[in-house]
Amino acid sequence: MKRLIAAGLALAALASVPARAEEIKELNFGFISTESSANLAKSFEPLIKDMEKAIGIPVKPFFVGDYAGVIEGMRFKKVDVAWFGNKSAMEAVDRANGEVFVKTAKPDGSSGYYALIVTNADRSDINNLKDVLDCSKGYNFGNGDPNSTSGFLVPSYYVFALNNVDPNKCYKRVVTGNHEANLLSVANKQVDFATNNTENVSRLQATRPEEAAKIKEVWRSPLIAGDPIVWRKDLPADLKAKIYTFFMTYGRLGTPEEITHAREVLAKTSDGWGVFLASSDAQLIPVRQLELFKSKVKVQNDDKLSADEKAAKIKEIDAKLAALEEQQKKLPSM
Template sequence: MKISATLLAAAALGGLLSAPAQAEEVLNFGIISTESSHNLKTEWVPFLADMEKQTGFKIKAFFAPDYAGIIEGMRFNKVQVAWFGNKSAMEAVDRAEGEIFVQSVDADGNPGYWSHLLVHKDSNLNSVQDVLKNAGELAFGNGDPNSTSGFLVPGYYVFAQNGIDDPKKIFKRVVSANHETNAMAVANKQVDVSTNNSENLRLIQDRQPEKFANIKVIWTSPLIPADPIVWRKDLPKDSRDKIKTFFLTYGVPTPTKTQDQVKKEIEVLAGLKWAPFKPSTNDQLLPIRQLELFKGRNKIAADANMSEADKKAKLAEIDTKLAELNKKMAAAK
């Protein structure tokens, strides 16, 4: 028995000595579905490889067929850090423990990007009014419901401001897809008009110039704040510090980086159509929240089935929220 006990103790000690080091921390990085997963992987893999190398975390890309998949992934802690548009970031902040910590910067240094309406180059449609006047004969490619530039912004500026609360009520046919799919549908004459944005159009111009040549832009929105990067706010502080340092120094000269390394990082960012990141907070969502409220207000104001008392109460509630937002926006400037 003594021999057996000794052997067991030795075996246990040997197991401890030979046990692998504590597993490295894994971070799942969510990437919204603005285009095909194949294209997204091509653009993001070099960046995530550098993130893994410089932070010491094991970084795994997390793809989903729609924006909601990334939001829900963050909600259930299957995604810890993610690239979002502003509308989807708002959902992540409100429902998924998300928090904005940095913001992308356009490759040309623009402080944001623009939503567009696209038609085929041979189309007789040349304005929003042309589209609305002929909507009953047209097929419309709308964006993901959680897309800022593909859905929320055109939903407000193109439709709500023209008294239309739902494009499905006016078009002959409406389909919803990501930016790339919508642009290709226009180029191939599968839909008559679609939403898109300036960032995705640049990617299409670079990768598929023959398709880009078939596309005409007939509407451009006001400036949209650049895409945010969001983390779960319950990540440990030391993890958040490492992640934020990586983003804010990526593509930026530092004492620990060679010129060749900085050049390579700038090239990786160029593949994403970005320049180095800048700090940000949830305050960048304030104008997006304002758009959502304006859109809801217009819908309520136009609702003929709602009693005047209910309508007055709901409009007053929205106006109070808008006033609060205006104060926050003024304070954030």
Template sequence: MLKTLTASAAGIATALALGATAAKAEMPEQINFGIISTESATVLEASFTPFLEDMEKSLGVTVKPFFASDYAGVIEGMRFGKVDVAWFGNKSAIEAVDRAGGEVFAQTIKDDGSRGYHSLLITHKDSKLNSLEDVLACDQTLSFGNGDPNSTSGFAIPGYYVWALNNKEPEDCFARVTNSNHEGNAMAVASGKVDVATNNTESIYARLAKTNPEAASNIKEIWRSPIIPSDPMVWRKELSAEVKQQMYFFFMQYGRFGDLEKVKRERAVLANLSDGWGPFLASSNAQLLDVRQIEAFKDKIKAQNAGDEEGVKAAEAKLAELQAYSGIVGQAGY
């Protein structure tokens, strides 16, 4: 586990210096950039195109977006070499690291400099539901829009804070449970098709408020999670050192170095991505520790409820290992 968590840190310290001098390093003919399905592919492509065009110019090779109907599609794309670098949430990044040979190398931040966001439960503005306690009344009369199973804020975080800590599952509380991405859940709530749904502060207050203010005005927040670390960027660890150096240099200098006009234009491009990003920060697989601990705790609760003593021991051992490592790297040890 610790080897996996620390793998992406190797070689990163010298990447900026090397990237600047490796301008003509051997590159593949094409880089495929995976984009998780938080919104429709049309919306995502429009916002990411200027950034990918700049990446293409910097690397000197074609950079193509890779879309899938769900998060798993991007994970599988990386697993089979069809995705070289991707934007993931923390939960889906764990899957990419563990199952698809990925490595975290950078972290997104917001354009105001903040390094996190929050998972939400949302409902229609006219709903009688006003709190988590109202949801946990569990009268089996309402419908629930859960997130993609590989989504951090749409599934993993509410799965822990809303359900596991209260010893419940969505099926215990609702007559109907569906799964969708953030945009789909937001629109379902705004139109009254779903009574309660998961979402996050980025999707509702940064994206939907801009792209569909009428729908956003019909939504109210009834629960907010503790802060979640901002999304990671992940590359295939099989990529050559030369490719990683050039790619890392591009990400770290973007919107940060150069003349005023260049920085201003790149900051505007970043501000149009997702909930509005700022320049990237260096990161590693250690960024995933918080969500790994949440997943391990959920495993422990599930094993306890099933009377699985061996499962409880395995989950406790995993939690102890993760907590020990977390104590070393701390909050800023990515």
């Protein structure tokens, strides 16, 4: 553990940045909009307060109505550190000079969650993926934020692309919402089914058990990597060192009382977290592969393209997939 922290601090110290930590008067922490800002603020407030004490400057939460707002906030340096899903983290890395440095884990040390399609527990006509993909019923579908991994990217590929179904053509109405809004829409029978994930279902079970009891799962994805925490690459190296030390020691090092306190805070954060795990941009490779696989399926099913055009586009996608596979072989698993 000490070697891991030391390695992280060394990497941070090597970063070529002109500013120093004392020039940063406060740190803006961005949060993806999985639910209402009020609920997120209440959930993360104890962690933010402990982070303030550890790094020595105020930590200000940054809430906006969608994932894109947090990504753009980081791009324009209004957000310094952010909790993302893997898809939105990829956008932050590619567009906003972000970098993954740790990821969330469960109290038992495992890291990961599952995307879901959920419907109301009363629905006897919707029980599996075949029912979801029945375009003759005129269903109303609750889709997720386009930058959400579990709410959009994963079901877009595994549910719709692989089955050659376009939700906008298949369903009577497609509405977009965050995870909490989609769960409540299903519970209140405002949509027939919606995307979601195991983390937010667990959180609803804890915060609104009556609504959670009205939800049933009809499809589950392969495992998705734990949520990444991303910082701006151009933050001062000494501030990065303080931030990294906080995340990697929180709930691990300190007096028995401090460790117990930190683990109690983490257990009440979001859907219930354990200590953070070291990570890097390497954890985003499967998401990049998924985006390319989805594009490949779309090209293969595009009747407007000639055979030569299809072949050229598929060759280009396959080259990118091969490059990612080689990159993944050279990196430690996350």
